[in-house]
Amino acid sequence: MTTEALYQIFLKHPSVSTDSRNIPKDGIFFALKGPNFNGNAFALEALEKGASFAVIDEKEYRVDERFILVGDVLTSLQQLGTHHRLHSGAIIISLTGSNGKTTTKELIHAVLSQKYRTIATSGNLNNHIGVPLTLLRIRENTEIAVVEMGANHQKEIEFLSSLALPDHGYITNFGKAHLEGFGGVEGVIKGKSELYTNLISRNAHIFWNADDPIQDGKLKGYPNKTGFSEGAGADQKIEFQDATPLVRLKVENTEIQTNLPGKYNFPNAAIAVLMGMYFRVSVSQIKKGIEAYLPENNRSQILEKNGLKIYLDAYNANPTSMKAALEAFGQTPGKVKSVVLGDMFELGESAAEEHQAIADIAREMELEERYFVGENFFKTQVKGQKFRTFQDLSAHLEQHPLKKGSVLIKGSRGMALERTLEFL
Structure with missing residues (x-):
């Protein structure tokens, strides 16, 4: 099917989904593929849940005219998006x-x-x-x-x-x-x-x-x-x-x-x-x-819990954002401050050097506690407590909860350090 023909269908059914678990009524399901899934296999389910059409790229999954067969679903989605943008x-x-x-x-x-x-x-x-x-x-x-x-x-x-x-x-x-x-x-x-x-x-x-x-x-x-x-x-x-x-x-x-x-x-x-x-x-x-505007989703959030002021910036991290967050945290009011810092991902050969640099910045700060979490921070020479896994950190915090004051929590998405809130 051409992009223009698909666009005419889209104009009548403008809701689009790539997730068979979340199907808008009378919309179009795009059966994307990934390393561990094949959206074509969920096309019929999407239609049964209320979609009007399913865009697929494997003809064996086509049952009736509601299945739109294209050469590649992802390419069709991208071309449709640009076509719509131009119109x-x-x-x-x-x-x-x-x-x-x-x-x-x-x-x-x-x-x-x-x-x-x-x-x-x-x-x-x-x-x-x-x-x-x-x-x-x-x-x-x-x-x-x-x-x-x-x-x-x-x-x-x-x-x-x-x-x-x-x-x-x-x-x-x-x-x-x-x-x-x-x-x-x-x-x-x-x-x-x-x-x-x-x-x-x-x-x-x-x-x-x-x-x-x-x-x-x-x-x-x-x-x-x-x-x-x-x-x-x-x-x-x-x-x-x-x-x-x-x-x-x-x-x-x-x-x-x-x-x-x-x-x-x-x-x-x-x-x-x-x-x-x-x-x-x-x-x-x-x-x-x-x-x-109030920040949410673990980005630049400020929370209060059990006498602690929590600076939660745990959605993601890299050396630049980590350094900036530490410098800003150091300038915030209050005398009793702690940090929970998690590994920064996708640094390649620079990982050891960049994690040590962040540990050195934290070492120079006036902090009550310094907690470092993850394989990369575990290998650094740090002044503070190192934990190879989040489970090790949580076990420690259950026995030794943070004192009153403020705490900065920051790490890459894969560390999911927002879980720390459960143990404060």
Whole structure:
């Protein structure tokens, strides 16, 4: 079936799912395959649960006309997403970066939603499947779509950009994330910059942080851009006020109090302010959107439990974000502070060096307790207690609960350190 023919079906059945456990009524099920599953085998079940059509790529699973046979389901999903994007009237804003993508995406969405009918990537669906799924959520009345793009190797952002064809783009930063896949820090810069390359090739508009020397260098001479700076080096001055512990900023004599800890979150809020102003959202509406945003899903959350103030940032971690979180935590009020730090993944040959560097930063801080969890931290020379597994940590905390005060919990997604909350 051609993309156009499939698109005509989609227009009548605009709800799409790739999970047979979550089937929208009268929607379309795309039978994706993976290393350990074959979605074709669940196509009939999806139809029985209420889907109107199932897109498959193995003809032996075709039972009747409700089964749409294509050459490759994933390719069809991606092509349909781009086709829909080209036929919609929505403005597409894409963003990528090493750290802060999801928080930034949510802040931009919170601001632009004050004036426009806006959608944004759900959760962390920012890959070769999530991007087309986001594009297919655009409806006739959608005015702006904020599309997050994640990557762990070269050419991935290039491909995702070719799917979304964004009108505007922004890179949060370039940090020590996915070093193994990108081939070091220079590889990260090259890979993330693929978004700029796509935008520049189409003379599309770029938002940028003028205080980031890497972005400044990449965009020199490119005219179609709008930037922010703490000083006078860009189109819009946005001042950092403080972060004790929550970020407060100022724009055009208006102070905005975020619910985000640490100065590292300042650029994430600042770009949301800049985009709001670019799209003519009033400063009062921008303030309302940002101040109403509450971080969740283990990202930059601040919780209270049993006399402890918990800084929970356990959704993910890399050397850059870990260092920033520790520095911010060190500046928070309070005398009794502890840290629970979990392994950082996908660092390749740099793993031993980067984990030791983080352990050294923690060693120099005035902390009550230092808990390090995971195989990589277990191999470091640290001042603190090391645990090879989370089970070892939890057993210790059950017998020796943390004292009152504050605690930072941070580690890569695979460590799932939010489980620590059960033992505090």
